Amino acid sequence: MATTTDRPVSPPQPTGDPGPEEPKSNVTTHLLRVGASLVVPVVAIIGLYFAGTVLLDADSNRVVVVVMALIVGVVGVFALYWAMDWVVNHIPDRHREKVRPFAFVGPAVVILALFLLYPTFNTIVLSFQDGRGEEFVGLDNFVRIFTNSEYLVAIRNSVAWVIVVPLLSVLIGLAFAVLADKLGRKGEAISKSFIFMPMAISFVGASIVWRFVYSFRPEGFGEQIGLLNGVLTGLGAEPIAWLQQEPWNNFYLMVILIWLQTGFAMVILSAAIKSVPEEIIEAARIDGAGELQVFRKVTIPSISSTLVVVSTTVIITVWKVFDIVFVMGGTRFGASVVAERMVTEFFTSRNSGVGSGLAVVLLVAIVPLMIVNVKRFREQEETR
């Protein structure tokens, strides 16, 4: 891949052992390399495990627990690398510099293999097995996912989310970025940070915020305290049980994610708009183009690649949305989505076959988008 071949310079050659390789040392070197890779993560996991159990028992004073967690998690990991380096410095000259890189890169490789690579393959295998992961059932799980109405509803809703949320958050974000660009420096910064602020909030927190907005009380249970129903009753209309209105409740849940993601779209698009060269815009204006024409014919084409990345990133987030539907109880009223079904399927129904199948559906939906993003990120890094 280009990322590694186009490196500007070759790394400094190890100075420890310039002599020719001795064949008989290969096995030892190899063993030492494997050892170097494994020692840090294994010691770390065992250490973390014991520290973890101690931490759990000492539930009387949480401050002590926090301090211990900090020491173990923060100082411990660095100490392990330091100790590894000390060990490498004490192995025979012949092997030393050949083993050293593995002390640096090994732990990352082991963790990735154990926590990402192995589970990914395992999930794919599980998706072709029965609910308990005991026997192969061919495509049964996928047939079930794409024929059973329970999952079809989730897929339908997910597709609706994937269309509506990116479209609206990119449109509102773009409009806001363009308009705020015309303000003074300070006004722009302040107004933008209001829109961006929800990005800091968790999906659970945002769900609570919006459940309050949508809050509904049936007749005889007191005043409406939710904002929307407060407005409705204030205008003399009947209050609405927003979250139970199929299929519109899907859209009311989408609003939460739009609220969260617009700031992201706005900030990135704003940076792109500002990087459009002033001369081009001036030239277009001198040609007699109106503001709207300048925007359509100059700004939009110049930021098109940013628009693609922002959209794909929001789409990925949308595919993976779980918390909002889960917390708002969307499933009960026909508002489930794929990622939420996947979790519920495995963790309440204990069906690892269908759960894994849904995870694979997500994988297939997300991978092409991720490839676009990674490619674009690499180009951007190269031109930096």
Add this chain to the structure above:
Amino acid sequence: MTATTAERQQPIVTKAPPSLLSRTFNRWPIKLALLLIVILWVIPTLGVLISSFRPAALVNADGWWTVFTNPGANEWTFENYRTVLNAEGFGNAFLNSLSVTIPATVIPITVAAFAAYAFAWMDFPGRQWIFVTVVALLVIPLQMALIPLLKLYVNFDLNGTFPALWLAHTGFGLPLAIYLLRNYIGSLPSSMMESARIDGATHFEIFTKLVVPLSVPVLASFAIFQFLWVWNDLLVALVFLGGEPKVRVVTLALRDLNGSRGEAWHLLTAGAFITMALPLAVFLGLQRYFVRGLTAGSVKG
């Protein structure tokens, strides 16, 4: 567009610059539109903030906006926060969240930084294809890892512990961290590395004394991204901490409160604000790194 300039050859009409008055006047519609969007965006949070400081009886009696329409009838209180922090366990949950989030941020950064240095400046067999694998792992959504990891954790009795979460978040954050750091560390000048080597510095010394201090911007961006990601995460905590009340983090506590007392809005609003307080502080204090971190996060699977 620029190409049309030559064709038309219009005489350039120099317009008089618009006066200050008309400029301000022209901006009114823009300002109004922006103000409208800002109000729409802020109102939901404002309602939560106000309600969290109102007594339970008042929160249940009428809408929070009566604070503005009828300020005389309102009272303010910290009682909701007291209840939520103590009786509802948000105090412990806050400390638990810190115990989860700080190591789950520092461990992946440390592991990734060492690996990134090796990928950039050390020579070893398999360097290329291991790095390609790391890039490939960027595209995997973490949902793919949940079920097998849970089975693994159950086998090793790690489920419901902090280290289980630290390691899971480390695994999920590593591809992005390695990728970002490798790009950055690899772009440091090679002459500097070589002269350090000639001066007799070991790789470990170059890494700690030269590379880490020079990489602070990218380390900070990733740290903020990962910190917020872990702090705000519900899914991974739900799966690996499960129902263990002692280790419950804030997102789990809020979700439980929502389940058990879904109409106790004076508590829900206070609880929501406790979970938001730290991320919002990070956002307000470190906005620049925050934005950069989120931008980089667009390649997290």
